[in-house]
Amino acid sequence: MIINNNLKMYVKKLRSSNLRPTKQRLEICHFLFDRKKTFHFTVETLNKKINMNGSTKVSLATIYNTVEAFTKAGYLKEILTSKNKSFYDTNIKSHHHFYDEGSKELTDIHYSQIKLSKVPMPPKGKKIKNLEVVIRIQK
Amino acid sequence: MIINNNLKMYVKKLRSSNLRPTKQRLEICHFLFDRKKTFHFTVETLNKKINMNGSTKVSLATIYNTVEAFTKAGYLKEILTSKNKSFYDTNIKSHHHFYDEGSKELTDIHYSQIKLSKVPMPPKGKKIKNLEVVIRIQK
DNA sequence: TTCTAGTTTAGAATTATTATAAACTAAATA
DNA sequence: TATTTAGTTTATAATAATTCTAAACTAGAA
Ligand SMILES: [Mn+2]
Ligand SMILES: [Mn+2]
Ligand SMILES: [Zn+2]
Ligand SMILES: [Zn+2]
Numbered sequence A, B: 001m002i003i004n005n006n007l008k009m010y011v012k013k014l015r016s017s018n019l020r021p022t023k024q025r026l027e028i029c030h031f032l033f034d035r036k037k038t039f040h041f042t043v044e045t046l047n048k049k050i051n052m053n054g055s056t057k058v059s060l061a062t063i064y065n066t067v068e069a070f071t072k073a074g075y076l077k078e079i080l081t082s083k084n085k086s087f088y089d090t091n092i093k094s095h096h097h098f099y100d101e102g103s104k105e106l107t108d109i110h111y112s113q114i115k116l117s118k119v120p121m122p123p124k125g126k127k128i129k130n131l132e133v134v135i136r137i138q139k
Numbered sequence C: 001t002t003c004t005a006g007t008t009t010a011g012a013a014t015t016a017t018t019a020t021a022a023a024c025t026a027a028a029t030a
Numbered sequence D: 001t002a003t004t005t006a007g008t009t010t011a012t013a014a015t016a017a018t019t020c021t022a023a024a025c026t027a028g029a030a
Helices: A007-016 A023-033 A043-053 A060-073 B007-016 B023-033 B043-053 B060-073
Strands: A040-042 A077-079 A087-089 A096-100 A105-109 A115-118 A127-130 A134-138 B040-042 B077-079 B087-089 B096-100 B105-109 B115-118 B127-130 B134-138
Touching (some): A007 A023, A023 A043, A040 A043, B007 B023, B023 B043, B023 B060, B040 B043, B040 B105, B043 B060
Parallel strands (some): A096 A134
Antiparallel strands (some): A077 A087, A096 A105, A115 B115, A134 B127, B040 B087, B077 B087, B096 B105
């Protein structure tokens, strides 16, 4: 899973966003970003996995705070898909998703895999903020 | 607002779904369906408006129960758009939406107004359940 | 009219999230 | 290096949306 230890990189990155490189934040960076593939998660799953594997204990409040800070800083993307829980994505590029209603899992769809050949104008005075498609799938 | 009193029709409709035509359910039917345009709402807004206008007092628990029952019966459609609140729609036809992040309001986009000229195959063993697009807009 | 299963209701419980405030720590300053 | 301070972490409380519970009520069958 772990690609390598990009510790110094994360320290820089955090500092550049005015976030102090605390051991909790670095642990979370390591867990989220030292991997090959996109990682989709909820706060609940992240909390469990971090405190299962990780060497540093991180409180739930800090998980919430950090996920919010990382989202604001642009390290994570929030995916609005589920009614009651927030999903986050380490893939911050614009892209689409399959959302499996059964397993509640997201899968990336590359931006080029969906072509919207006709899209309506937004109501006047409004701009399109985001046009990412979530395709709901099931067995 | 009110088109007319379709009371008998609602009684039939409810019976056909094995739902007893109680005065609360008929009041909610009247409020939701006796109107010209699509109505988008949350349980919170529905509860306020029903108990503001309506002649019958309806408890919050009943609003929840009824919205769930009507959704299961196919009278309403749930629109997954917001992180913390469920939205419902009286337009049960397949169609798309603008979602205004500022006002938290949904607007219909007719199905034909969006053309998806390229869509990926779902993972094997899975079927596409729903392909309705929510376009997020803001000022 | 009586009976019964379905329904409504107030309020409790649950779940996800956000707020609070005290203890802790990174890092700037003396 | 020691001191200071602002940012951070944490346990815990508060809040918001929703679901559960169980008692009272009611539609409609018998
Ligand atoms: Mn919530
Ligand atoms: Mn909820
Ligand atoms: Zn993704
Ligand atoms: Zn609609």
